[in-house]
Amino acid sequence: MTFDLFEHLEPPEVVRENLAPGAVILRHFVLPQARTILAQVAAVVKCSPFRHMTTPGGYGMSVAMTNCGDYGWVTDRQGYRYSDEDPLTGKPWPPIASLLYQLAVAAAEQGGFSDFQPNVCLINRYAIGAKMSLHQDKDEKNFTYPIVSMSFGLPAVFQFGGLSRSDTVQKCLLTQGDVVVWGGASRLAYHGILPVKAGHHPDTEDCRINLTFRQID
Numbered sequence: 001m002t003f004d005l006f007e008h009l010e011p012p013e014v015v016r017e018n019l020a021p022g023a024v025i026l027r028h029f030v031l032p033q034a035r036t037i038l039a040q041v042a043a044v045v046k047c048s049p050f051r052h053m054t055t056p057g058g059y060g061m062s063v064a065m066t067n068c069g070d071y072g073w074v075t076d077r078q079g080y081r082y083s084d085e086d087p088l089t090g091k092p093w094p095p096i097a098s099l100l101y102q103l104a105v106a107a108a109e110q111g112g113f114s115d116f117q118p119n120v121c122l123i124n125r126y127a128i129g130a131k132m133s134l135h136q137d138k139d140e141k142n143f144t145y146p147i148v149s150m151s152f153g154l155p156a157v158f159q160f161g162g163l164s165r166s167d168t169v170q171k172c173l174l175t176q177g178d179v180v181v182w183g184g185a186s187r188l189a190y191h192g193i194l195p196v197k198a199g200h201h202p203d204t205e206d207c208r209i210n211l212t213f214r215q216i217d
């Protein structure tokens with residue numbers, strides 16, 4: 001008879017960490033679904049592959065990106081914007097899988113935002129050393145909806161500051177299954193990811209995957 005040490009364990013409990021008014025980390029919120037979600041990411045990537053986009057200033061981003069949803073976030077020399085088709089394939093982005101959509105809505109609800117209907121899921125892949133500098137998410141038409149951000153694979157340090165770039169930042173280590181929700185008074189808070197440290201994760205090997213859900217209009 002085989003005996004699986006883990007099969008009787010309950011999924012870890014969600015632990016809530018308040019970051020600021022309107023901003024919370026929901027530890028382990030999507031941990032039970034992590035492998036299913038990563039398989040859904042792999043399916044998206046088959047249609048709309050990861051690519052390194054260029055900033056308006058002409059720099060290549062260290063993070064590789066793709067999207068699913070009605071729109072995707074893109075950047076090139078023309079600027080940051082949302083597009084209803086993938087510029088690489090000329091086709092619409094793959095849809096947001098139902099499980100992902102429901103989990104994003106549930107996380108927003110836990111964060112205190114009850115009417116979230118995300119129509120964009122930006123998928124970020126961080127190889128070792130990749131980072132995202134402090135920035136605000138402000139390319140959306142409407143800031144009444146929160147940002148819902150899920151982390152998988154290698155851990156990374158998330159920086160969360162205030163409404164000015166120079167405000168002090170909190171540093172939080174995000175690991176597989178953690179979800180950060182920020183909206184309301186924190187919707188335009190500066191945030192970023194420090195360079196991902198070398199490591200190995202059984203589900204993603206040598207990278208971190210982040211899913212950022214937004215409702216853009």
Ligand SMILES: O=C(O)CCC(=O)C(=O)O
Pocket residue numbers: 122124132137149151158191192193210212
């Ligand atoms: O990777 C993360 O945790 C944050 C990603 C992010 O801020 C963004 O894509 O705008």
Ligand SMILES: [Mn+2]
Pocket residue numbers: 135136137191
């Ligand atoms: Mn962001």
